[in-house]
Every structure is written in structure tokens, then in C-alpha cells.
Amino acid sequence: MRDLDDIDRRILLALQRDGRLSNQDLADRVGLSPSPCLRRVRLLEEAGVIAGYRAVIDQEAVGLPITAFVRITLQTHEHHLVEEVERRLREVPEVVEAYLLAGDQDYLLKVTVASFASYEDFVRHRLRTIPTLASIQTTFAFGVTKTVSPLPVGSS
Template sequence: MPYINLDAIDLKILAALQDDGRLTNNELADKVGLSPSPCLRRVRRLERDGFIQAYRAVLQRESVGLGLTIFVEIKVERHSRDNAKALQDTLAAMPEVVSCHMVSGTADFIAEIVVPHLKAYERLLTEKLLTLPMIGDIRSNFVLTRAKSDAPLPLSHLKRDAKAKEPVPDCD
């Protein structure tokens, strides 16, 4: 799925839908300067080609009772592909884990966990995480203030040079 196939209209569509995924096709078409039929065709192509992965509501965590966010650094015991894969699959299956990344550095994985309160995290830690045999070490980092979260992806690096028909590197 090379991003080279995206043109300026596609980028406008993606940016508009990131800002407001509830736009009607007519509203989106007006916003990007197309008539509704070609706009819908482009959106369907962007969905089919995997550029648009999903549409969802972003909920305010505290409003739904998930007031505690923890970034958990996890080291894998006895490094192996099987242990890493097993841990990745286990973390992905936990509803409290809202994002998880394999990283380089002192930890092997960083998981973002949301729970209602400290007692719920204690239960998750002691009853689930610490029982996993592939975990060697866990460090918990409690979020004090969320400065930015769930932001739209930056797309400026995808702008094209009209003559070259290639993406222009964004070196700002």
C-alpha cells in the first residue's frame, strides 16, 4: 500500500475525516471540492486500500470512569521470538491495554493501560501481568496529566511535488 498513490484530494479527504469522521458524504465533498459521487468513490477506495482503517468515537476517559492511565514498561524474560510473540498476543487481548508497542531501549514493550482507579491496576498487575511466565520486569509510569492524546496523524510529509509525481520530504 504505497502512499505514492495519494493525490492532493485524497490527502484532503483523509485530513477532513481525521478531524470529523461523522461528516456526511455531501459535507465531505463540499469540503474537498468534489461532487458527491467521485468523493464517495475515493473514500471507498481509501477504505479498500487500507488507508482508512476504521471509524470510531473517541471517548473522554474520565467521563466513562477510566480515570487512571499507566504506561507500563515490560521486559521479556529469556529473550526469544516465542516469548515476545506470546506477550504481544496476551497484551493485545487485554481490554485495559489501549495501545502496545515493541520498543528498543531498556524495555521490550510499552503498554498504555487505562483503568478506573489504582485498586483496579493493582488487580490487573498482580492477577494478570505478574502471572505471565515470559515477563522478566515491569515498571509502571502513572500519568499525572495528559497533554495530548488521540491526535490526527500528520500528513504534511505526503504532499507531492506536482512535476516529480513523488512525495516531497518534509524536512522542517
């Protein structure tokens, strides 16, 4: 990872808030002229600090109003089985985020579905087919208190 100076941090904060900023607008916000600003953005991209750009979609607007947080535990942790579990999780479209955990459970999944019936189908036909699965625990979110937020790169 490269060392980030104050201007890099301002660039990152501005792009996290609005990834569609023109280079001119970004340069104005961070106090640079356009050429040095573009050069810095490209360096941040090349270094992997900026990993990509994407649109944030309202899940209710696309018919996926239900969010479930699913904790799964495996029976065994043999290397080839863990790799298979992770490969399968990456392939399931309803799993929008998956985290490897320390503690009692092995994975935390963020799942979005259209209905409770869709969630039941997801569990029956996607999750339960995962090899070495020992347990599934689900918590449904009733609302969102804070959505995806910029990383606090402004603080040192």
C-alpha cells in the first residue's frame, strides 16, 4: 500500500461520495488543477487503492426488499472443502456480501431476496447444498440505519 497524503485522502473521500465527479469538479474540490488531479487518481487506481467504480442500487426499487444476515457454521474445515464453500458462495447471486469470521460461526452472509418464500427457496436449494454445512442462523433486517458509507480515510 502506498502512503496517502492529505490530497490523496481528499480525492478518495470525494470519489466515495460521488464516483461520477468529472476530473475538473474533483480537482476543484481537492484544490488541484485538472492534470495533477487526474495523475493522482490514476496512481491511486494503479496502486489498487481505488478498486473500482459502481452504481449503488436501491434494492427495494428493483424488487429485493428483504435483507437477511445469515451466519453459517461448517462441520469441518478441510482446505478443499472450504475452497468449495467459498467458490459456491461467490456464485450465488442472492449473497451480496460474504465474510469469513473468527468466533463461533464461520461465515456471515448478507442476502437480499424478493420475499420470505424466496428466502426459503434460497435456503433449501442454495445453502443446504453446500458441503459440510453444520448450521444456519438467520437475522432479518427490518430497516436500514446507515447505508454504505465512505471509508474514514480522512483520519490518520
